[in-house]
Amino acid sequence: MTSLAVAFALLLILExxxxxxxxxxxxxxxxxxxxxxxxxxxxxxxxxxxAGAILLWFLQS
Incomplete structure (x- = not known):
């Protein structure tokens, strides 16, 4: 759940x-x-x- 919160925080910052x-x-x-x-x-x-799914896939590898 922490990763999801970090991802959401980054989304808000970038947006x-x-x-x-x-x-x-x-x-x-x-x-x-x-x-x-x-x-x-x-x-x-x-x-x-x-694009987001591909980026996430690369980051997870």
Missing amino acids: GIGPLLFPNRWRKYLQSLAQLPGNQLQQIGGVMVI
Whole structure:
């Protein structure tokens, strides 16, 4: 359970860097994401999940 908490903490840190350092760019980025069609967002999400799973697999080896 500790590893899961560490992973979640790192996620929050990494996700917070954008809005902390570049709030205006971050807002424009989110607005452009909101304009994408649903299937394109699903593809982006799928790529992110696969990339994360591969990275996790490499880190566990």
